[in-house]
Every structure is written in structure tokens, then in C-alpha cells.
Amino acid sequence: MTEETIERALAGHARALARLVSLVEDGAPELRAIMKALAPLTGGARVIGLTGAPGVGKSTMTAALVRAYRERDQRVGVLAVDPTSPFTGGALLGDRVRMQDHATDPGVFIRSMASRGHLGGLAAATPQALRVLDAAGFGVVLVETVGVGQAEVEVASLADTTLVLVAPGAGDAVQAAKAGILEVGDIFVVNKCDSPGAQETVRNLRTMIAMAARGAGDWKPPIVMTTATAGEGITDLTAAIDAHGSWLNSSGERDRRRRARAREEVAAIAVATLRQRMGGLPGDSRLDELADRVAAGELDPYSAADELVATASA
Amino acid sequence: MTEETIERALAGHARALARLVSLVEDGAPELRAIMKALAPLTGGARVIGLTGAPGVGKSTMTAALVRAYRERDQRVGVLAVDPTSPFTGGALLGDRVRMQDHATDPGVFIRSMASRGHLGGLAAATPQALRVLDAAGFGVVLVETVGVGQAEVEVASLADTTLVLVAPGAGDAVQAAKAGILEVGDIFVVNKCDSPGAQETVRNLRTMIAMAARGAGDWKPPIVMTTATAGEGITDLTAAIDAHGSWLNSSGERDRRRRARAREEVAAIAVATLRQRMGGLPGDSRLDELADRVAAGELDPYSAADELVATASA
Secondary structure, eight states: OHHHHHHHHHTTOHHHHHHHHHHHHTTOTTHHHHHHHHGGGOSOOEEEEEEBSTTSOHHHHHHHHHHHHHHTTOOEEEEEEEEOOTTTTSTTOHHHHGGGGGTTOTTEEEEEEEEOSSTTHHHHHHHHHHHHHHHTTOSEEEEEEOBBSHHHHHHHHHOSEEEEEEOOSTTHHHHHHHTTOTTTOSEEEEOOTTSTTHHHHHHHHHHHHHHSOOOSTTOOOOEEEOBGGGTBTHHHHHHHHHHHHHHHHHHTHHHHHHHHHHHHHHHHHHHHHHHHHHHOSTTOOHHHHHHHHHHTTSSOHHHHHHHHHHHHHO | OHHHHHHHHHTTOHHHHHHHHHHHHTTOTTHHHHHHHHGGGOSOOEEEEEEBSTTSOHHHHHHHHHHHHHHTTOOEEEEEEEEOOTTTTSTTOHHHHGGGGGTTOTTEEEEEEEEOSSTTHHHHHHHHHHHHHHHTTOSEEEEEEOBBSHHHHHHHHHOSEEEEEEOOSTTHHHHHHHTTOTTTOSEEEEOOTTSTTHHHHHHHHHHHHHHSOOOSTTOOOOEEEOBGGGTBTHHHHHHHHHHHHHHHHHHTHHHHHHHHHHHHHHHHHHHHHHHHHHHOSTTOOHHHHHHHHHHTTSSOHHHHHHHHHHHHHO
16 A cells, blocks of 8 residues: 555656655654655755745745746755644635646645644654655755744755845844844845845845854855746846755765755654653653652752653663 | 852842853753752742744833833843844844843843754753743743744743734734744734734734634633833733733643643753763764765665664663
8 A cells, every 4th residue: 555655656646645745744654664665766856945034935936946947847846834823725825826837737746844833843744755755756845934043944954955035125134144044045035126125135135144154165155136926036046056056066065964964854753752752652641740740849850851761761 | 169159049149140041051060950959949930921023023022021020029031032143142133232221120130042053952941041030039031032933832832921922014914823823822912003004913813813723721812002112002911911810820721831831841851861862972973874874865764763762772
């Protein structure tokens, strides 16, 4: 059953692929068998992260990039990581409607991942979904995250190339700096360049990027101006992504990033496994007992954690 | 040395308190001894979380609330959780300047926590800093988070009462819904009510709150209109916080939240301990080896994690 689903997904059947991603996202019992089967097929996809504050036009940009890579005959996967919301997938997500252009194109696979809201939600499910698309032969996978902060740092660790989107406006570049995303961007995109203030935002960004302490070697992140709704600047953007790709290869940074990614992935799964072991079983109320004593001030949380670890490792 | 620092901090010396928080934030070796000493003194503080997208005026609101609680003769602690940035504490954080009103007031302690950018950064350091302020007798602790998404869910699990700030504007209430923060708010605050569109934002919010699936019993989250820069609506807001506090007590929800908080805290520390054990030692390259095999496609991440867990538990 699972084997058949895997075979059909690899052969390009959209429904089998969707089912495989669901199994992975849900942490189904078949997950381990699936991952074992796919491992030798991974490593071919270029992973592009796309991040920025709400309202900067990430979904429109994603749609524009899908179009651009389809014109190059690349198969494109999209993983949109949305926070949990009763509205996810509903009428509020009007942005998603724009993606319907690609709904009938078998060379495009779009998946809205629910960010689980618990520690390790995004960190656990997204890399595995990425592996599925990678193994299924998608040459480009776009990972789009909503939100500012922790999620951006995580998407940067998943991607070969991370795009940070900023909209023109007095405070926007400053907000990006405050949110700590200057450090994670490989390419900066000032989108909505038909709005006033775009040039000033580019200038501000340039100053702040120069000031930000960066650890990514000799790559100087370019700033690309776009208006995704009109398709303007997209050619410049894909050229910048290509240039970053060449640098990743020649500098050995791609290999370094992929090993770091695997490291995070393995550690996150191991932690989730241990965590489950500590408090997951319905009859196991050890954590509850210890927590109640902490809440009552009878015990400090570190002593409680030590007792818990001793139990879990036993 | 540590004992003396603890004693002085509990006696109200700001410098000793700052040092204690630093030790806790850095995960210093003294951490466990400090937590053990403080445990019996905790449980008195009312913890108020304050969250919302960048630019809605969180810092100004925090300053206004500090003023309001000082007028009631409450000692107030503030933990501002900012993402890592080379600018943290620097000139870009003009917002912080407004807090200088309180810089010489010994009844106010303000701390900008760096969100570490790694899994469990915020989750590990902030609850411990909160414990220090709680034990030191701060009646109110405000926890302010920058960003949208995961951090908001975490702050909600730390706080007795969570305030969600929204600014007027066509898309803002919708953005709040998309970010998944409708579910975590105990009180909604439409700030900057001197801007156009405030009434419409209140209406939109009301509709969406009614639609959101909530699990917090019979509490109906009110919407308070404020203009924090002018001090308007702050009395209404503190009244709403008081009303929520009464409900927390009468419904037993305060106790339930505190036990859940302790549970998360203990589990997070246990996980961090195990994680450190798995790959923390400089000479221990087990995780690196496994990760390299995953990156090369020789091994899937789940099999790698299983091998790692077997090592860590041995």
C-alpha cells in the first residue's frame, strides 16, 4: 500500500504525492518506511526560502517565481508554512487564490503546511515534506513562511537560498532589522516598488545590511527591486538566485548548508522521540506530578527535569 | 557569592537582580542553585503577556501599563523578548527610550531578553527570568514579544493574561487571524485609535473572535480601544485585566494555566538537557557523522535519530 503510493508519487501522480506529504506531516506510522525508501533519491532540489512580514506580498512573489521556473521547464514544489488558524485554507486566504493559475499544471505541487504551534512543529514536518518533493524530482522547492522572527531563522536553515522581502515604507527596513532577519537573507527583495518610498527603503536596507554582522563568507547580498503583481523585476530576481547558486557551489557553502540542515533535522527528530518518551504515554503521569510540585513551589524546574530525564533514559 | 547575590536581589537591589537574570539567561553553572533557592518564593506575580505585529505600539503600551501599575504601588518587571540582532539595545530601538522614564525607579525592572534563535531559546530562558522577578516580589510582570506566530503561542503559555495588540487598518485584523493569534488573546487591544479605521477594525475583530474556535471556557475576550501614546484607554485596559484576573481565580483557570506552564517548563529543560547530551561535547562527533550520512543520502533522518537516541540514553 505505502510502497505503491511511493511508486506512484515518484512517477509524478499528484494525488499520490499529496497523500505522501500528508502521511509525513501527520507523523503517520508509515513515516519511517517512507523516509527510508526516499533517502537515496534526495539531494537534487534547489531549496529557496521566502520570508518577510505579513503583507509584503510573499504569496504573489511565490506565484511569480513558480511561473518563472515553469518557463524554464523546471518542476516546482511550494511549501507554504502558515500558522495554525481556524481560517487556514479558508476564504481569508485570498492570497492562495492567485496560485490557482497553477492548479491544473502537473509540474507544480503546492502545499499549505499548518505550523503546529508547538515546539518543533515547523522544524519537524517541513524538512520531511521537503524530502518528499526532492525525491519526487522537483528541481525547485519554494518554502514560504508567514511571520517574523523564529520561523525566519528556521526557514533560513532549511533553504539553500533565502529571500527576505521588504515593502517600501518609512519603518519597514528598520522593522526587518529589529526582527533579526537581516542576518538570514541571501537576497533582499524590495517588493511593491510601484509604491512611494521604494528607493529610500533600498538605501536604508543597503546601510543596514552593511552594518549587520554576517557569517556567510564573501557573499554580498544584493537588493532586487520588484513589483510581483505586475511581474516586474522577476527576471532580475531569478538571475540573482542563479548567481547565489553558483556561489554556493564554488564556495562549498551548499554542501556546508546541507550538512548543517541534516544535523538540525536529525537532532530535532531525536529530541521529539525523547520528548514523546518522557510524557507521551496516556498512563504516564510522571511529568504531570513533577509539574504540579513545581507550580506549588515545592520543587524547582531543573531538579524536576533531572528526575524526568532519569526516568526517560532508564 | 551566588548566595549573596540572591539575598541582595531579594532585598531589592537592582544590580544584584540584573546579575541574577544574566546568570539565568546565560545558563550559568550557578543556575540550578539559584532556581533551587528561589522555588519556594515563586507564585505571587501576575504575568501579563503583550503581543502583536511589529509597529502596533507594544513598547509604548508596555510603558503606559508600567505607569498605571506604579500608580497602584505595584512593583513591575518587564521582560522584552527581542529577536537576536546586532542592533539589540542599540540606537535602532528608539522605542526603548520611552522606558527611560522608569530608569531611576527602583520599583521597576526592565530587561531586554535576546531571543536566541535556536529551538528552545525563548522557551528556556524567559520562564527562568520570570521566576527570578516573581521570587523578588514583583507583583506584576509584563512579557512583551516582538513578532508574529510561534513566539505568540509561547508567550500565551507563559502568561496568566495575554493581550493581543492590533492597529487600525484595512488588513490588520485579517493579518491577526492569519497569524493565528486570535486563539491566544484573553483581551484584544485596538491601539492607535486616533488613526482612521479604528471602529471598523473593532467590528472586524469582533466578528473574527466570535468565529475563532477557543478552548478557554466561558471567558469572552473583550476589545479595548486605546491610544497608548496619549495614555487614552489605559484605565479601561487595566480594568479589563483585573476582570480577567477575577475570572482566572473564580474559574480555576489560573491554577490550570500555572500547572500547564510548569509542565512546559520542565519538559523544555529536560529536552535541552538531553539535546546537550546528544551533541554538545566538543569531542563528540556522533551527530555530525550521522548528519553527513543523511546529507549524502546514505541514511534517512529517522534511522539516524534512532541511532543517536540509543547513544544518548546509553
